[in-house]
Amino acid sequence: MTLLLDIAPYIRPASPEATGGEIYQRFQAEPDTLAIAVVDSDDRPVGLIERNAFLVQMAAQYGYALWAKRPVSNLMKTDPVIADGDVTVAEFCGQILEERPSELLHGFIVTCGGRYAGVGTALALLQATGSAAAAHAQEMSRLAQETQEALAAKGRFLAVMSHEIRTPLNGVLAVAEILRRKAKAPELAPLVDTILESGGVLLRLLNDALDLSRAEASGLALDEAPLGVSALLDDAAGLWTAQAELKGLTLEARYEGPTGVWALADGGRLRQVLNNLVGNAVKFTEAGCVDVRLGCVLEDRYIRLWGEVSDTGPGIPAERLDDIFEPFHQTDQGLRLGGAGLGLAVCRQIIERMNGTIAAGAAEGGGARFRFEVPLHRLPEPQQAVEAAPAEELTHRALHILIADDNKTNRMVARTLCEMFGCTSECVEDGAQAVAAAATGRFDLILMDVKMPVMDGVEATRRIRSRSGAVSQTPILALTANADPADAAFYRRCGMNGVVEKPVKPERLLAAMNAVLTLAEAA
Incomplete structure (x- = not known):
């Protein structure tokens, strides 16, 4: 915070009785002096002499001869801008630019306790504000980096x-x-x-x-793929209908839009939003119903997908509508029922990441209503849009599987699941052991943890792939807690054939095993 005293140097003032010749000699001897204050016997400012204006006047015909012996009180500006030195540069600029902007060209007098303390100039103000702006920008940059x-x-x-x-x-x-x-x-x-x-x-x-x-951290990735729009509603209804019935609630789900619409979208993220909204509605509603609607509007090459979830619960107080999507903000009902207050914040981040909008309001029956809209690229309906049913058993011969995981419980779980699928298995505890075991050629498939001591799963995979012969082509499935789209893509680039996220669900592991083995046989 720069004060006027910081930018106004003390330049020896002149008295009202000083002559024009004396002032002229001072300006000649002091080329850096741009203005001289005129003060009375108590050091109180009575005027100001600005260098350029004074020298122009003295240079005129007969000017020097006319004014050299006259008192400077006849030449000075008698109503200069006077400001207290404790005023900041920013405050002073705001005031003077509003009231007397042209006066800055003549300079201004700075006082302390009403007595002369220094002379300021427009140049000094420019330098100070420029330095302040640079310092501000530097500080903002530092804060942004931090x-x-x-x-x-x-x-x-x-x-x-x-x-x-x-x-x-x-x-x-x-x-x-x-x-x-x-x-x-x-x-x-x-x-x-x-x-x-x-x-x-x-x-x-x-x-x-x-x-x-x-x-x-601007790292919320979207994994876009062709998506049948109406399937989103089926997923949400299938997940929450039973839970609603256990509470004695009615869950009504309706699709309102053209059929057979496909779009390019992150179906997982959209399901996450819809499931969060429906889950909250079921959680906070004690009696009545939860109404879930999903629809879309066709707009040339795009569609506008919208979803709305209403309930007959306690609703959201009007004063909380503005902050309900902020992290850790909850209603009193939310605090009583538990939870961290993160679900709605994540919903907003996902929807805004998709260039959409989400809002909360009151439902007709007095409960809460949430609505979101997102624009999506429209895709033609595929020829075969029916998804294959998940496999219930391993579609390949009985396999011998290598399990690499440093956690004893995870090894036990993986081994039990392999037995359920009719497979035999062996276990190792780190990547180095996995590389050595894989080199024997005894295994049809490797289940590889990513984070392990001695050698992690990524490095182990690279070393197995670098070998010669059939061993290097052994299918490898990553079993990992870090399986977002960016991580999964990285693991595949490193040589893994697929990724199964922990906690491992038996049907997902079985489907992934069937998929990578089928691809390996076709290669």
């Missing part, structure tokens, strides 16, 4: 924590899934379902935290 570094650090922290949390969570959910498939006692079913449901909530919370961190 902010970006802080976001990056937070992203790295969350990535590490994600891996550390997903590792035990993978064991919990996978074992629960295995128990559900193997347990014969009916009384165990609700207990296992509770484990799976609670673990699913924890996993969604973890994903929301990661997505929010990526969005803040």
Whole structure:
């Protein structure tokens, strides 16, 4: 914060009785002096002599002869701009530019306690404001860099924590899934379902935290692919209808738009938004219904996809509508029911990343209403739009599988799943052991963890691929907690054939195994 005293040097003032000749001699002897203040016997300013105006007047015909012996009080500007030295440059510029902008060309007098303290000039103001602007820009740049570094650090922290949390969570959910498939006692079913449901909530919370961190760091990636628009509604209805019925709610899902519409979109992210909104509606509604509508409007080569979720719950207070999409902002009802307040923030980040809009309001029945719209590129309807049903069993011969994972629980889970699929397996604990085991040529498939001690899964894959012969072509599936689109693309570039995200679901692992083995046989 620059004050006027900082830019106004003390230049010896003149008295009102000083002659024009004396002032002329001073300007000749002091080429850097642009203005001289005139003060009375108490050092209080009474006028100002500006160099250029004075010298022009003295240079006129008979000027010097006329004014050389006259007092300077007849030559000075008697109403100069006078400002207190404690005023900042910014405040002074704002005031003087509004009231007397032309006066800056003559200079101005700076005082301290009403007495003369220095002379300021327009040039000094320009230099000060320029320096301030440069300093401000430098400070903004520094803050931006620190902010970006802080976001990056937070992203790295969350990535590490994600891996550390997903590792035990993978064991919990996978074992629960295995128990559900193997347990014969009916009384165990609700207990296992509770484990799976609670673990699913924890996993969604973890994903929301990661997505929010990526969005803040401009790293929320979109993995766009052809998408049948109406299928989004089927997925949401299938996921939440049973849960709504358990609470005694009616869930109505309607598609309102032309049929057979396909678009280029990140279906996973759109499902995440729709599931978050429907899940919140089911969570906060104690009686009545949840109404889910999805539709689209055709606009030449584009479509405008919209979704709306309304409920008969307590609604959102009007004063909270502006901040409901901010991280960790919750209504009183939300605090009572639990949760981190991240879901809606992630929804907004996803929709805005797609150049869309999302808003909250009141439903007709007094509950809450959420609506989003996104523009998408329209695609022609494919000839075969029916997705193949997931495989229930391994479609290949019984396999011998190598499992590489440093976590004992994960190795046990993978081995149990292989047994369920009718396969035999061997386990190793790091990438170096995986490379050595793969070199024997005994394995039809490798399930490779990515983060391991001694040697990670990426380096192990590269070394296996660098070998000669059939060993180098052994199919490798990454089993990892870090499986967003960018990570998956990187693993494939390093030689892996596919990626299965932890916590591992049996049907996803089975489908991935069938897919990579089919491709390997066709090669």
